[in-house]
Amino acid sequence: MLRWLLLLVLLSAGCARPQGVQVGSKSFTESVVLGEILCDQLKMRSIPAEHRAQLGGTRVLWEALLAGSIDAYPEYTGTLTQEILHQPQMEVQELRKTLANQGVGMTPSLGFNNTYALGMRAERARQLGLTKMSQLKHHPELRFGFGHEFLRRQDGWPRIQSVYSLPQKQVAGTDHDLAYEALVSGQLDVMEVYTTDAEIEHYGLVLLEDDLSAFPRYDAVVLYRLEKQALLQTPLEELAGRLDRQGMARLNQQVRLQQRSEAQVAAAWLGLDQPESPGLGTRLWRSTGEHLRLVGISLAIACLIGLPLGMLCHARAGVARPVLGFVGLVQTIPSLALLVFLLPWSGLGPRTAILALSLYALFPIVQGTYHGLQTIPGALRESAEALGLSAQSRWLRVDLPLALPAIVHGLQTAAVIAVGTATLAALIGAGGYGEPILTGVRLARTDLLLEGAVPSAVMALLVQWAFGRWQQSLRRA
Amino acid sequence: MSMTLLQLEAVSKSYGERLILDRISLKLAPGQTIALIGSSGSGKSTLLRLINGLIPPDSGRVIFQGRALEGDQNYDYRRQMGYVLQEGGLFPHLTIEENLGLLARDQGWNSRAILERVMDLIGLLRLPNDCLSRYPGQLSGGQRQRASIARALFLSPPLLLLDEPLGALDPPVRRQLQDELKELFRQLQCGVVLVTHDLAEAAHFAHSICLLEAGRLVDQGSFADLVERSSCSFQAMLHSHRALPC
Numbered sequence: 140m141l142r143w144l145l146l147l148v149l150l151s152a153g154c155a156r157p158q159g160v161q162v163g164s165k166s167f168t169e170s171v172v173l174g175e176i177l178c179d180q181l182k183m184r185s186i187p188a189e190h191r192a193q194l195g196g197t198r199v200l201w202e203a204l205l206a207g208s209i210d211a212y213p214e215y216t217g218t219l220t221q222e223i224l225h226q227p228q229m230e231v232q233e234l235r236k237t238l239a240n241q242g243v244g245m246t247p248s249l250g251f252n253n254t255y256a257l258g259m260r261a262e263r264a265r266q267l268g269l270t271k272m273s274q275l276k277h278h279p280e281l282r283f284g285f286g287h288e289f290l291r292r293q294d295g296w297p298r299i300q301s302v303y304s305l306p307q308k309q310v311a312g313t314d315h316d317l318a319y320e321a322l323v324s325g326q327l328d329v330m331e332v333y334t335t336d337a338e339i340e341h342y343g344l345v346l347l348e349d350d351l352s353a354f355p356r357y358d359a360v361v362l363y364r365l366e367k368q369a370l371l372q373t374p375l376e377e378l379a380g381r382l383d384r385q386g387m388a389r390l391n392q393q394v395r396l397q398q399r400s401e402a403q404v405a406a407a408w409l410g411l412d413q414p415e416s417p418g419l420g421t422r423l424w425r426s427t428g429e430h431l432r433l434v435g436i437s438l439a440i441a442c443l444i445g446l447p448l449g450m451l452c453h454a455r456a457g458v459a460r461p462v463l464g465f466v467g468l469v470q471t472i473p474s475l476a477l478l479v480f481l482l483p484w485s486g487l488g489p490r491t492a493i494l495a496l497s498l499y500a501l502f503p504i505v506q507g508t509y510h511g512l513q514t515i516p517g518a519l520r521e522s523a524e525a526l527g528l529s530a531q532s533r534w535l536r537v538d539l540p541l542a543l544p545a546i547v548h549g550l551q552t553a554a555v556i557a558v559g560t561a562t563l564a565a566l567i568g569a570g571g572y573g574e575p576i577l578t579g580v581r582l583a584r585t586d587l588l589l590e591g592a593v594p595s596a597v598m599a600l601l602v603q604w605a606f607g608r609w610q611q612s613l614r615r616a
Numbered sequence: 617m618s619m620t621l622l623q624l625e626a627v628s629k630s631y632g633e634r635l636i637l638d639r640i641s642l643k644l645a646p647g648q649t650i651a652l653i654g655s656s657g658s659g660k661s662t663l664l665r666l667i668n669g670l671i672p673p674d675s676g677r678v679i680f681q682g683r684a685l686e687g688d689q690n691y692d693y694r695r696q697m698g699y700v701l702q703e704g705g706l707f708p709h710l711t712i713e714e715n716l717g718l719l720a721r722d723q724g725w726n727s728r729a730i731l732e733r734v735m736d737l738i739g740l741l742r743l744p745n746d747c748l749s750r751y752p753g754q755l756s757g758g759q760r761q762r763a764s765i766a767r768a769l770f771l772s773p774p775l776l777l778l779d780e781p782l783g784a785l786d787p788p789v790r791r792q793l794q795d796e797l798k799e800l801f802r803q804l805q806c807g808v809v810l811v812t813h814d815l816a817e818a819a820h821f822a823h824s825i826c827l828l829e830a831g832r833l834v835d836q837g838s839f840a841d842l843v844e845r846s847s848c849s850f851q852a853m854l855h856s857h858r859a860l861p862c
Contacts, residue, residue, distance in 0.1 A: 522705025525668050525777075526767075527694030532722045540709045613709070 159187030175405030449508020492564035507549015511542030551606035654828035698768025
């Protein structure tokens with residue numbers, strides 16, 4: 140078993156350290172495209188940069204920026220005032236000052252405002268002569284369909300309903316992507332869109348003007364750490380004002396509907412040579428390596444902690460209950476919550492993922508070790524003692540080998556859990572099979588989903604099989 | 617040199633309120649066999665553990681080769697005694713060869729010396745050569761007991777402690793092993809403390825039989841002595857055994 144542990148630790152030696160400016164992006168297409176653009180822009184100014192793509196939601200990126208895990212990421216002014224600072228009325232100047240107090244710099248707007256808008260089929264809008272939202276109150280017969288979040292949000296439906304005194308009664312809550320289908324097929328007349336949605340141009344929708352300014356502004360900006368101001372401010376501000384709403388929508392469309400990679404789209408927009416996107420084999424090879432490293436290192440760590448803990452539980456009767464209770468409790472923390480919880484301490488990337496995975500692997504290992512040692516028949520213990528074997532020999536040649544099948548069983552459970560849970564590591568930029576899954580979910584592309592899900596399932600089965608074989612070989616007697 | 621290999625001086629042991637052994641005294645000369653006989657719960661296995669130093673006595677002394685047993689880290693002391701449990705106590709994860717050589721390996725013997733001794737012992741206990749690479753679970757009950765006795769004899773201990781070593785065997789196998797072992801003990805000239813609940817077995821092996829009853833040594837002597845004295849305890853023991861030897 141020691142050999143296995145060594146192998147796992149050796150694998151960990153290959154774990155890459157981040158180099159250059161770390162650019163982050165959230166888990167949706169526009170953010171990833173912008174992240175690529177920021178990265179390319181920095182590289183064009185000879186600043187080495189690395190894109191930590193689709194790291195998760197606002198909270199993750201903001202904490203990562205404050206903690207210095209990333210140096211810059213694209214954000215929206217509305218998100219800053221509403222979600223992060225909780226001061227919806229804040230003006231841009233004040234916002235800039237508040238951010239500076241936290242060591243964060245903000246570029247001027249990149250040139251577009253990605254806010255909510257109400258969209259209609261062009262033909263239907265023309266038919267009714269609609270161009271502005273204030274005209275909607277004269278058409279109570281219109282059927283509205285909104286995303287569930289928009290229906291609830293204070294700056295969503297409740298706000299426009301009161302600002303524009305809207306009388307419509309037919310308001311359906313629906314999934315955002317399905318709403319497009321319903322709108323195009325004529326089952327809905329009006330839906331909410333993000334102004335840079337790729338589908339707007341694709342389906343030829345018109346957006347009604349928010350003439351009473353009911354929606355907050357969500358100007359796209361870049362946030363960066365002020366300690367790197369000298370390096371980052373100039374190249375990032377060069378991007379200001381260069382990307383308008385239609386331009387951004389087109390970039391989104393190229394990724395979402397034409398299935399080009401974000402890197403290609405970003406490079407094309409900046410006029411750079413378009414990078415070759417790596418083939419399936421290369422991608423699989425890379426994600427398999429990352430996934431194996433995550434699982435291997437975390438299992439090794441969990442063994443180093445879990446085995447002695449299990450032994451301690453066995454040796455000291457009073458310790459077993461609290462220790463098993465605690466590691467069992469850790470097991471019940473939802474993985475996403477644990478990742479976000481660990482983020483401020485250990486930052487983005489494999490480190491946090493490995494820490495979380497190790498914590499999850501602890502319970503089966505501690506329990507397996509404890510159970511294995513507890514169930515050694517008393518006659519065999521007595522036999523070892525009566526022979527006159529030294530305490531060390533008894534431990535190494537009798538107790539541990541006899542407990543080994545149960546320990547390996549615990550390891551098997553831990554490993555299978557780790558392989559599955561490691562797919563979530565992509566949320567915090569740790570790579571692995573989760574990355575294609577995340578991209579697949581984001582772009583609604585089954586091929587990418589399968590590219591992550593299938594090898595992850597195969598790896599889980601292989602791990603199960605391998606540990607099963609190991610157990611079998613131990614059950615000779 | 618003292619002619620006493622093992623001596624118990626008024627040894628008592630209780631677990632909580634329960635008195636398991638009550639002032640037991642006995643002596644064993646080298647090459648002699650003592651059988652401890654009694655119903656279950658009479659304290660005979662506890663007495664064996666106590667001799668082996670697995671548990672300390674509450675009062676009294678265990679003296680082995682002139683040295684009183686002290687403390688509970690008695691590895692050296694235990695290596696001077698071979699110990700065989702009813703089920704043999706062979707380790708299921710080790711082959712017979714590994715089981716036999718375990719203690720010698722712990723003592724730093726080289727593998728050549730170990731192998732030589734292993735071959736001697738399987739010859740002595742009439743085990744087939746091919747059993748060496750097998751695991752205990754792959755042997756018959758009789759072979760397992762032979763192997764565990766071989767393991768107990770590995771370091772040529774002057775004393776053997778046998779806790780119902782033949783108890784789990786079928787009668788024919790058992791009878792054969794009894795004959796062989798008696799001859800073996802005579803050849804090796806080692807002292808033997810044999811725990812059994814079978815009077816016939818005790819009579820077969822032992823120079824001296826100790827009758828235990830609820831932790832007390834109620835009668836002691838050769839089988840002939842016991843028959844002659846015919847104490848109440850011995851009568852009771854006889855009644856519980858339908859078949860007598862000879």
